[in-house]
Amino acid sequence: MALMTGSQYMDSIKGLKLTAHILGEKADNTANHPLVRPSLRAVAATYDQAHDSNDCGLFTAISPLTGKTVNRFSHLHQSAADLVRKVEMQRRCGNLTGCCFQRCVGMDAANAVFSTSFECDKALGTNFHERFAAYWAKIQENDFTVDGAMTDPKGDRGKRPGQQDDPDVYLRVVDRGPDGIVVRGAKLHQTGLLNSHEVLVMPTMTLRPDEEQFAVCFALPTNTPGLRYIYGRQASDTRKAEQNPADAGNTQFGGQEVMVVFEDVFVPNERIFLDGQTQFSGMLVERFAAYHRQSYGGCKVGVGDVLIGACALIARMNGVDHTWHIRDKLTEMIHLNETLFACGIACSARGHKTPAGNYMVDLLLANVCKLNVTRFPYEIARLATDIAGGLIGTLPSSADFDDPITGPYIKKYLAGAAGVDTLDRIKVLRFIENLVAGAGCVAYLIESMHGAGPPMAQRIMISRQANLEGKIGQVKSILGISGQD
Template identity: 45%
Template sequence: MAAISTINKPIETAEEYVQSLRDMKTEIWAFGEKVSNIPDHPLFIPHVNAVAKTYEMPFPVKSHLTGNTINRFNHIHQGPEDLVAKVKMLRALNQQTGCCIQRCAGMDALNATYIVTYEIDKKYGTNYHERFKKFMTYLQDYNLVTIGGMTDPKGDRSKKANQQKDPDIFLHVVEEREDGIIVRGAKAHLTGVSGAHELMVFPTENMKEDAKDYAVVFSCPVNTPGITYIFGRQTNDSRKLDTEYPIDQGNPKYACVGGECLAVFDNVFIPWEDVYMYKEYEFAGMFVEAFATAHRQNYGACKGGIADVLIGAVYGIAKVNGVERVGHVKDKIADMINLSETLYAGSIACSYEGHQTESGAWRADTMLANITKHNTTKFVYDINRIAHDLSGGLLATLPSEADLRHPEIGPLIERFLAGTDAMSTEDKMRLYRLVETLSGGTAAVESMHGAGSPQSQRIMMLRDAKLEQKLKFAQQLVGCRGCNGCDGCKQD
């Protein structure tokens, strides 16, 4: 196994975690420059801070592999209580940070790999599952952060992976060696590279035999030679570079979303012991579904937690504007609460309705997880719209903090943007910038496309909806001729 050479003892604190990133010296391209001092660079510090929160609030659980106490992000779910605990953990962390925690994709990739490697070994007699359990034990013992790399750039979306004009548009194996494989290609939208130790890579679509070289699952340290990371721009991200005026950043300590990157693999070596599927193409779809179900389970909790922060900020703005008791304002805040809690309820429901797989690990209910994520693609925009409505035009015309601090015009801002005695003009500006960050641009798009775009949820919803069974319910109820009766209406 390719262990991280600079980490030789368990990480126990947030401070030790940040230092581990300094020691790894992972490089990310951003704004035309290669950055290697990630934990100390203002563009990345907030993203690192968000992950560090998971060391401050580790939500400990007992490992089923070793019996040791571990961070829940490195846990394989052992029952519905674990699935529910995961949801509650995510909401609590998002309430504390107001942003993506960045560890969900890694956690979900670990659980998906645990489930699917067991199935592959059962069919082919391979030893992927045992390999993976060794990797899991390593993660747990050293308390490492793992991220997930699923989505390929896709290129011409009318064509499958092996049909692309550029064969590297989808990540694939280009060479086999006695000691491992060589991979080439790319993965897009990688959340959390700036704060990660390990990377899990797996397919993004169903595959047939002619695409078997693309059917690969593996892990590797994020600083593995041959991987180039290119940082994605976010709305107002250059404000993070102006450290003298943190108010304008909106959420200066944690920023927004997860600091996504494009990862390009240029003939990267992966030792066999870190490979958990290779050429078993018929299991690619199982990986996609297991991961997608786990990841979509999260969204009602994550976005519900962020919505809690946004609702609080909007309520504070209403108070400083003196309208918190006005009827229509109260009604709109109630609508925000209803939407947020409905999302959270979906995450809780799919957790309680989960089931045990043959591997022993538990997974959420696929239908309800997809419903939860699909609702997120709508409800978050509805919540944001109400936030914009109640915040008013100042959300778009607020002066900068530099103007607030200026000795000549600062007093004018203090005077003419003042509200009630509920808070100062400066604190009012802080809340407005927070609303701007939580409800605009990148954060909204992430709610739409993170864990899969809406159509991917509809496909799985329709697949699992048992429409013929529903038809028979209706036929039997009204006595349609040709109804198969009770035998045709039985639940699966």
């Protein structure tokens, strides 16, 4: 199949018929569910842009596997310039949707599995890389969306996987036969999983020699029997169903987070890419995390752009856009946002070729990028709350706006600067509310903190990559000091 359009993609998801539970009810047609629909449209945008005459260069690439044009979201990066274009594409998606567009995690997982499986085969004589390359060529040919599933429930964080009271809190192999394995467990916080054709599962952490059952990487179609999906709640999520921007802020687009349970699911051999090789679990986790930490230097920046734009617009609507402190706050927001972008671009530009042939980001700079992402969007959101004013927490509903008794009062007392339509002003305020305190803040703030690992995970990587001894050596060299090793 050639590159899908957004509507072809949405139809293809409709056909999957996933076993999902949303707000306590079994949902047979997730693609049409009012809570899911905005998130589906956000993924569809990644398909439509591949056909857009201005954006197709950014959203497509030539696959080294098939020799054909593929959507960049399924591309194996072939150069540092490819890594840079990935970040630029993610920023563009954030600009178009103002939310998490969900397709990055599979791209990041694929690039990590591609190089790790190659190095595993070389060291241990396994044949995972050939399998994965064949699998991924099919993904590209079908233009599928793939969810990357790393995060296990983890139970007691102070205990190793095998020490847990319930061993299933780390996804594991519970049976095996000549044709494949049977897995049991769950993955939490799965971004866009109900909007995905496939799920690519990876271990959640670096594993030790006696933890082989947890060192498993494989892929399954999302409609495989035994996969059960439980939809994650988000602040104000039911406002999405109301379909009114004067209540929901962003009715067009939104994110999606899902818990998935694996109820003793069979995985055929050709879909297994790691099976007990604990010594390669760390490489896989580290590489996936690094690509995903790079991703945030694009997607969060794109969402930051529209939040900054909304703040500039509301300041204009409020008649304070020329005030020095508002201009200074907007400048600070831009500075923080562009610093994140600079980190995303820097770790990409310093990318290097892996033995498998695809390109890997600079590990130190990707971790610096993500550590900044755990902070700067929070400061941008704080400044946005300042500029927007208290109405983002106190606005009446659209039903009151439309009510013949209350509506005129709302129009009279919520008017802003001369010539500003009150309803437009309300829509902008709701848009800001969505990102700093509503459903949109899951992607803009909570995911910025925890997605691709919490801040401590980046600090550990930064301290490992920083070559502190090298810095000490530089000082000793300048000062002529010997010893002190």
